[in-house]
Amino acid sequence: MPLIEIDNLSVTFTANGRKVRAVENVSFSVNEKDSFGLVGESGSGKSTILRAICGLAPITGGTIRIAGAPLATPRGRPFSRLAQMVFQDPYASLHPRHTVDRVLSEPLAIHGLPGTDARIEQALTDVGLPTSFRFRYPHQLSGGQRQRVAIARALMLEPKILLLDEPTSALDASVQAETLNLLSRLRATRGLTFLMVSHDLAVIDHMCDRVLVMQHGRGVEELSRDALASAMMKTEYARALFTASADRMLGA
């Protein structure tokens, strides 16, 4: 049964009398425990889809169903228990004046969940951070460490779905490797469903089972990982994206 169903989704922003069609008639579905990737240029609308799911962008057409049910507006607490987002920029997604402890305890406090102490320590351990980091401020953490805190925060309510908006693109190559390994491990141990946005086809290939290539707000082609790896794309744009990435693989 698909856990996430996006049906003919459109998101149009109006500013200064101009309409920006960020997402136009995009459809795809993600089964439970699968990992689905959205890949495309900057400005292709992929992040906007994640934001529309969360209620951070308006849905001007089409429907989104999670676990078979349409989304409530405003999203409400049940949604937060089901889906959580990890944002792209670890320097912007943590409140600079909140300690890690406060960042991680906030979701628990909002939902009235007990056992804060134990849950925070477990969360830090799960993302590979020492518990001594609990009372640090974001500026006392490196980019990779902040992103781990963001991942820990997303997991505090034990959601089924993680919406990942370019979770590693702001990180160094080596830290990216560690973060991707962490995400893969968490997905395996917790049976999570991932909807991941990236512009990096290699990251998508490593992390996702299926991928939708987007351009100018539209879905261009949906590919399985095998099709991606063996360059079996049907559309020119998907092929161009693949070639541009493959080019970067020196000697591979």
Next chain:
Amino acid sequence: MTLLSVQNLRVTFDTETGPVEAVRGVSFTLNRERLGIVGESGSGKTMTGRAVLRLIRPPGRIEADHMVFDGHDLAGASESQMRALRGRRIAMVMQDPKFSLNPVMRVGAQLMEGLRQRDHASKAEARAKALAALEAVQIRDPRRVMDAYPHELSGGMGQRVMIAMMLIPGPDLLIADEPTSALDVTVQAEVLSILDALVRDRGMGLIFISHDLRLVARFCDRVLVMFKGRIVEELAAADLMHAKHPYTQGLLNCLPRIGGSREPLPSLDRNADWART
């Protein structure tokens, strides 16, 4: 015909807990070519770039036996001498457009500001040059972008605007600090080809700072690999796959590849001994 020559550059921060050495004795020369400086966060690569432009404020200190750009002594220059060089002769494209573009000024106004104030261009001339600069970095709708505020642009567009802005005065040396890190591969390729054309046509020198070793190797002529403030390996880009230093090899191997296995990616082995040479 050396454009830039740096000998034994040291950047030290005098903090409450003692001096922190961000750059520890870096030496290199640059002709009108593309030099890549690669390393992880904290390796000192950004500080090296900023030191050349003397953009490090106290408690940071810059020391060098020798730092000369086209006959100008950068190490000993006064602040007003540096101001004359910055922007016009040596430009820097920073890491994050969100922090280097003025958030409360329209993009067009920011692009035109330098032209009007530094080069005394008329409004019409400045506007024409600004539009041309945006077109040169392949922005699809330059007129909309001119009227937009930075937060109304996608990250990739913001970065392209910044590159456009830095290249308007036609500098001889461009220091690009992770200029393409927020861009997707096709746009990266386009932006790099723009920079490539500039380096070739204008005879510009380029220092390309990045954590992405493969990208740098594809684009640059020579590569310096930095670790904890020192250069651990210097090699021609074409020889990258034959890198000898284990740190360089580690950087090469930790990236995911299309069609690669889904096993955990090898993580980097950072041996402190490599910082002592």
